Amino acid sequence: MTRFKESNYWPGTASMPTGTPGELPSRVDVGIIGAGFTGLSAARTLAKAGATVAVLEANSIGWGASSRNGGMVLSGVRLDPATLANRYGIEATRRMYSASLGSLASSRTSTPMHGPRKSSRRSSIISLGLCDAVNCQKK
Structure with a gap:
């Protein structure tokens, strides 16, 4: 019987950020809880619009559902x-x-913009x- 790896795939195949988190700012325009796809996308969009943003994550970036979605x-x-x-x-x-x-x-x-996605491919969408x-x- 084949055993499947029951852990997060991408940290083993991508380089993780190094260093330690800095001090939290005393004031931000927006605080976002969770550094998954949604949280990071919101932070990026807000920061590009000029907001001061802090993203708080209890684990590593993408640790939760964003790293367990099957890549779809x-x-x-x-x-x-x-x-x-x-x-x-x-x-x-x-x-x-x-x-x-x-x-x-x-x-x-x-x-x-954040690195090539060589394994990414688009398939059909049903409307x-x-x-x-x-x-x-x-x-």
């Missing part, structure tokens, strides 16, 4: 389109899906017809 970036949201449309309306649901597709594009454009899904469920 997906579109969509947790609930199906019909449930979202019934709960929030069709226009809000369209905006949610549009934002999720935008996050795919953002991840493709932001990561090359659902929201109105059809909502109308089908109502019938």
